[in-house]
Amino acid sequence: MDTFSHLLAGFAVAITPANLMWSMIGVTLGTAIGVLPGIGPATTVAILMPLTLGLEPVSAFIMFAGIYYGAQYGGSTASILLNTPGEAGAMMTAIDGNAMARKGRGAQALATAAIGSFVAGTVATVGLTFAAPLLVAMAIKLTAPDYFALMVLSLATVTAVIGRPSGGGFIGYGLASLFFGLLLGTVGLDPQTGQARFAFGIPELLDGIDTVVVAVGLFAVGETLHVAATEGGKQDTMHQLKGSLWLSRQDWSRSWKPWLRGTFIGFPIGAIPAGGSEIPTILSYTLEKKLSRHPEEFGHGAIEGVAGPEAANNASAAGALSPLLALGLPTSTTAAVLLAAFQQYGLRPGPMLFETNATLVWGLIASLYIGNFFLLVLNLPMVSLWVRLLSIPKPWLYGGILVLASLGTYSLNSNAVDLVLLWVFGFVGFSMRMLGVPVVPCILGLILGPLIEQQLRRSLAISQGDWTVFMTHPISALLLSLAATLVLWPVFQAFTAKRART
Amino acid sequence: MTRNMPATVFGAIVLALGIAVLAEAGNIPKGFGYDVVGPVMLPKVIGGGLVLSALVILGETMLRRDEAAADLAMLDFRPVILISAALLAEAALISRLGWIPVVTVLFAAGAWGFGDRRVLFNLLIGLGVAVLVLIAFRAGLGIDLPLGPLERLSTPAN
Numbered sequence: 068m069d070t071f072s073h074l075l076a077g078f079a080v081a082i083t084p085a086n087l088m089w090s091m092i093g094v095t096l097g098t099a100i101g102v103l104p105g106i107g108p109a110t111t112v113a114i115l116m117p118l119t120l121g122l123e124p125v126s127a128f129i130m131f132a133g134i135y136y137g138a139q140y141g142g143s144t145a146s147i148l149l150n151t152p153g154e155a156g157a158m159m160t161a162i163d164g165n166a167m168a169r170k171g172r173g174a175q176a177l178a179t180a181a182i183g184s185f186v187a188g189t190v191a192t193v194g195l196t197f198a199a200p201l202l203v204a205m206a207i208k209l210t211a212p213d214y215f216a217l218m219v220l221s222l223a224t225v226t227a228v229i230g231r232p233s234g235g236g237f238i239g240y241g242l243a244s245l246f247f248g249l250l251l252g253t254v255g256l257d258p259q260t261g262q263a264r265f266a267f268g269i270p271e272l273l274d275g276i277d278t279v280v281v282a283v284g285l286f287a288v289g290e291t292l293h294v295a296a297t298e299g300g301k302q303d304t305m306h307q308l309k310g311s312l313w314l315s316r317q318d319w320s321r322s323w324k325p326w327l328r329g330t331f332i333g334f335p336i337g338a339i340p341a342g343g344s345e346i347p348t349i350l351s352y353t354l355e356k357k358l359s360r361h362p363e364e365f366g367h368g369a370i371e372g373v374a375g376p377e378a379a380n381n382a383s384a385a386g387a388l389s390p391l392l393a394l395g396l397p398t399s400t401t402a403a404v405l406l407a408a409f410q411q412y413g414l415r416p417g418p419m420l421f422e423t424n425a426t427l428v429w430g431l432i433a434s435l436y437i438g439n440f441f442l443l444v445l446n447l448p449m450v451s452l453w454v455r456l457l458s459i460p461k462p463w464l465y466g467g468i469l470v471l472a473s474l475g476t477y478s479l480n481s482n483a484v485d486l487v488l489l490w491v492f493g494f495v496g497f498s499m500r501m502l503g504v505p506v507v508p509c510i511l512g513l514i515l516g517p518l519i520e521q522q523l524r525r526s527l528a529i530s531q532g533d534w535t536v537f538m539t540h541p542i543s544a545l546l547l548s549l550a551a552t553l554v555l556w557p558v559f560q561a562f563t564a565k566r567a568r569t
Numbered sequence: 570m571t572r573n574m575p576a577t578v579f580g581a582i583v584l585a586l587g588i589a590v591l592a593e594a595g596n597i598p599k600g601f602g603y604d605v606v607g608p609v610m611l612p613k614v615i616g617g618g619l620v621l622s623a624l625v626i627l628g629e630t631m632l633r634r635d636e637a638a639a640d641l642a643m644l645d646f647r648p649v650i651l652i653s654a655a656l657l658a659e660a661a662l663i664s665r666l667g668w669i670p671v672v673t674v675l676f677a678a679g680a681w682g683f684g685d686r687r688v689l690f691n692l693l694i695g696l697g698v699a700v701l702v703l704i705a706f707r708a709g710l711g712i713d714l715p716l717g718p719l720e721r722l723s724t725p726a727n
Contacts (some may be wrong), residue, residue, distance in 0.1 A: 120712060221637070240579075240624035244578075244616075244621065246622055250615045252612055260608050265593060291679070295652060462680035466680040470702070477714070478714065483661070484660075504579070523611075524606045
């Protein structure tokens with residue numbers, strides 16, 4: 068089959084000694100930064116991006132694949148040993164993982180997380196290998212209005228899901244965050260007419276605002292300021308690892324089914340817009356609790372409660388890569404940062420990339436298998452090193468995060484204006500955290516805004532200015548009405564429900 | 570002064586931003602005739618969207634109590650100011666003084682912000698981190714971080 072020959076060619080690219088080394092470095096660094104408490108995968112990828120700048124694209128993306136999977140995995144260590152999940156996807160792992168650590172079973176929690184991540188990552192990467200060409204075949208049929216509608220829908224889902232009133236959020240907060248992101252995306256020269264927008268005469272702004280600067284500012288600096296203002300340097304209690312890392316037979320038999328179930332929940336949900344890693348991990352946790360013969364153990368160190376969500380988390384990471392590679396559509400913040408990395412190299416993910424850059428795409432997919440394998444063989448032996456990273460005193464940890472953040476920002480373009488922006492977005496991120504404004508719509512708005520505008524103008528150029536083009540294309544019409552319902556329904560609900568109560 | 574104060578202030582800021590965006594969008598030169606959308610439309614939509622979100626926020630704030638927002642009185646703003654100052658100083662001085670001094674200070678400021686009061690000790694550690702990163706980036710990756718005054722030492726005059 069065609070997919071197999073492509074994949075084999077991909078392995079031929081990825082298995083050169085140099086690329087194997089980049090993959091290994093990527094996995095190690097990704098895990099090392101991802102392990103740090105409070106740093107999620109999106110921040111990890113953003114901070115480490117400049118490290119790949121000197122490499123040729125194929126090697127850079129192979130290293131990226133390693134960083135991506137490493138970062139996704141690293142978060143579980145902090146959740147289990149410190150109970151400080153770095154991002155929403157690690158929250159469920161923290162519940163039972165930390166309970167296991169308190170009972171002296173931290174080593175087993177780490178082991179089931181590592182092996183589960185490997186199983187889920189591998190199965191989900193197989194899924195990606197076969198889903199991506201199918202998506203590409205579909206994507207080729209999509210026209211500009213359909214793309215426009217698809218992107219609008221994905222922004223609408225993110226905003227609606229994250230800002231939904233029933234989840235304790237304000238739909239208005241989600242919308243404000245989204246439009247702020249879209250606004251940031253318009254800064255700089257308009258690619259079609261060359262007009263400067265919102266640059267205020269600052270030459271550095273003409274090139275636009277880098278997604279990496281915004282992501283690092285909102286996440287890393289924002290989080291640092293937030294922790295400084297709320298908890299300060301109070302040290303978290305860490306649970307030491309005792310005994311062997313090996314899983315007992317009982318642990319294995321309680322883990323393998325949750326691993327597989329988590330995988331099948333995580334992969335498809337990770338692939339749909341706004342799926343991210345939060346929803347699949349929650350679903351996996353609730354499912355395991357429902358299926359378990361000892362639901363009372365959940366919350367007190369049930370191994371299924373670590374195995375399932377961790378598998379779902381990693382599978383969703385692979386799931387998110389399918390629409391990213393095949394359609395150029397990021398469905399999570401981490402995918403948005405990866406898309407920014409592609410753009411840094413002048414590459415545009417999407418169906419065309421499979422045609423024009425088949426070696427790169429398939430080399431990247433093959434390296435996901437390899438990175439996943441390295442993750443397993445490196446992580447279990449290196450676990451004591453990760454534990455030592457976790458015990459860095461907080462003042463040094465956050466001092467170091469600030470240094471890493473400015474390193475990642477400054478080395479992008481070597482200009483000081485980016486550092487000012489880093490602070491601005493750090494402060495904005497801090498304020499958003501204080502109020503509970505979601506950050507994700509902002510990042511996705513920033514990266515999708517210019518793409519949406521491009522597709523909009525392309526559509527109208529094709530239709531010669533006829534706006535009905537979005538309604539006469541059936542796919543576009545369907546997606547747009549779905550998007551409108553998603554955003555307007557919670558607004559409507561927020562007002563009617565409250566009026567009914569008061 | 571209610572507990573909804575932060576949300577109301579936020580709504581007002583978003584409203585002001587939306588109006589500013591709408592005003593500034595009017596200053597963007599129009600595109601060409603064949604470009605139906607032009608460079609002005611999206612900014613106008615965004616400005617309108619911000620105004621709309623502000624109205625939704627203000628509406629929501631009036632209709633219900635905001636339990637999610639943190640209690641502002643509990644916050645310690647001193648570390649925030651200190652770290653902000655260090656970041657802005659870094660931006661202002663990195664071209665002139667180079668990577669090493671500004672990052673040394675940034676690290677120490679971060680550590681102070683998190684309650685570590687050993688200034689000299691942390692400056693030393695910050696210096697170590699800065700030098701290590703600089704060497705790793707120069708030698709390992711070929712990415713030049715600015716040296717500042719040290720530039721004269723690294724490139725021998727000939």
